Amino acid sequence: MAKFVNNISEFYDFCIKNEVLFVDFRFTSLDGTWNHLTYTLKSVDEGVLKAGIPFDASSYKGWQPIDKSDMILIPDVTTAFLDPFATDNTVIVICDIFDIYKNDFYEKCPRTIAKKTMKMLDNNEIADTAYFGAENEFFIFDDVKIIDTMNCAMYQIDTEEGEWNDNKNYEDAYNTGHRPRRKGGYTPVPPIDSMQDLRAEMVQVLERVGIECFVHHHECAQGQGEIGVKFNTLVEAADNVQIYKYVVKMVAHLNGKTATFMPKPLHLDNGSGMHVHMSLFKNGKNLFYDKSGYAGLSKTAIHYIGGVLRHARSVTAFTNPTTNSYKRLIPGFEAPSILTYSCQNRSASCRVPYGINEKSARVEMRFPDSSSNVYLAFSSMLLAGLDGIKNELTAAGPMDENLFKLSLDEIREKGIEQLPHTLRGALESLIRDNAYLKPIFTDTCIQDYQHMKFKNQVWPVEQRPTAYEFKTTYSC
Structure with missing residues (x-):
């Protein structure tokens, strides 16, 4: 900002x-x-x-x-x-x-943790600057209804872009029929893209408060959008995400809409991620660039990737911290869960963007989402990456094939790990693997964070029956 x-x-x-x-x-x-x-x-x-x-x-x-x-x-x-x-x-x-x-x-102030992480980065002499660029996707809906009681649980969301409204009779308007369809919303022009002006207003407000934007567009799902915001150093980039989310929600609210960064609000359509671009600099030099390296990446970058992916199962406790996060991380919806890296391949957990150079060389982690505490998400990824550099860790890969087509047996045969399938799995991984986070994350902070997530996310969801369980179990 x-x-x-x-x-x-x-x-x-x-x-x-x-x-x-x-x-x-x-x-x-x-x-x-x-x-x-x-x-x-x-x-x-x-x-x-x-x-x-x-x-x-x-x-x-x-x-x-x-x-x-x-x-x-x-x-x-x-x-x-x-x-x-x-x-x-x-x-x-x-x-x-x-x-x-x-x-x-x-010790449990997220912004303080981010500041301490940056100070440690400078002190260990590996780098003096870490840049983060987040791509926060979001949904804009017209109406949301929620019931959560002892004998009834339901939600119903609506957007004029939803294909379920094809035969709806509108009181004050006619049904245009122009809709993006399931998984068909990536960058169509209006009238299929009904949110062009709304996103433009968000961009103008963001610019007014000091956040530089460079693009906005409709995303893949019905009712989904994204605004591209310029990268920044870790703490400032995290501040900007908080401001970004505030502006998006408020502009939608003041226009009679409701915006959400929930990872997976629509069944059978793409979810919203927070792809995170990262790079390290020292004395103005990009440590991630090597013209002769894979896709232009240096050994430092490869080891950084190795660290993030080696610790990814516990990192996701911070980057994907809700039970809903794991409903997004399934094959076929552009939300990778296979812990490998690749050039330009969006089915890998880590992607190397096309056309990087000495200034722009970076890695993109594609599994995080915006339900995260962004200060903790950025800090945990940086600490995992630094551990990878320190210990010269490497990840499986590179793999340049469509990983979504691999069966579970093929993934196992290739020796590739996957992200946890549930928040419980991520939190249990955090209990086993947290040494790389210390001393920035104290034992008290890690334990209290984990307990908070079990109490407010895991246990309440695990004990509630769902509509689908009634469909499959009621007549057993």
């Missing part, structure tokens, strides 16, 4: 210039939710910005117990930008969290 403010003095100048009335302090909890506390500008003096804002950390999943609930938000004024949706002029400031009991930044 482009910076509007560089220090506290400039922050107040920015507020005066823009007639700001409120300061909205934002922070990310362990589950990835963006939270906020809003103060009047007159109550936020320089002392407050330096000392921080007290808040109750026991109210957030996986954080503090009630008897040690007080924590401090430490504002990072360099992240300040005007809220494009607030009725009254409001400046948003992203915060880190300080632990008053240990007199240090909080």
Whole structure:
């Protein structure tokens, strides 16, 4: 994100210039939710910005117990930008969290973990900069209904683009019949693409808050879209994802629509991923480039891939942290689960983009999704990649064939591992394989994160019967 403010003095100048009335302090909890506390500008003096804002950390999943609930938000004024949706002029400031009991930044603050990861990168002398570029896909729906009770469970979602609406009678309009169809939505022009103007509005708002965009288009599924955002360093790229998700949801909301980054809301259609492009630089040199290497990649890049894929089964606890994540990771829907790499091949978990050069050489991990806590997702992948470089790890591959056509027996014969098939599997892998995350992720953070996911995701889903189970089991 482009910076509007560089220090506290400039922050107040920015507020005066823009007639700001409120300061909205934002922070990310362990589950990835963006939270906020809003103060009047007159109550936020320089002392407050330096000392921080007290808040109750026991109210957030996986954080503090009630008897040690007080924590401090430490504002990072360099992240300040005007809220494009607030009725009254409001400046948003992203915060880190300080632990008053240990007199240090909080070990379970996702943004702090990301900052510590970047500091470790610099200290180990492998590289001084890590660039991340996320492709966050999303759905836009017209209506969502949800029931979850003891004797009834259902959801129903609707979009005018859905082929199930072919014979629908609209009260205020006629049925045009122009729809992308299942898995047929990749880049058709309007009227099949009904969201052109909506995405354009999102792009304009993103640009206004300082996020550079370069493309937007309809994605493969019905009601699905994507906006291309410029890459950045790890912490800034993670900040940008949080802002991106906020803008997409709010623009949709204000247009009478509802946007979601849920990985797999539609059965039998493509899900939404968060493909992540990564590269390492040192003294301005791209460490991932070697003209004579496979697809232009250096040995450093190959070992980085080896590290991410070697630890991928536990990395997915952060990059794919919901039970719904694993409904996306199935063959045939452009969501790879086979742990190999390839050039230009979108069926591999890691893809090397076409036409890379000394400036653009990078690797693209295709399995993550946007339900993740992006600070933890980026940090875990970087730490896994650095472990690969340190220990000269290699992954299976390269494999340039269509991996979606391989049977399970063929995958086993080739000796290729797969991602976990469930969140439970990912969390159990995290328990077994977490040394590469330390000391950035503490034992307490890993354990509490895992417990939070079992309590709020795995166990509630495992104990609920589904409609499909009634279809297959009721008459047994």
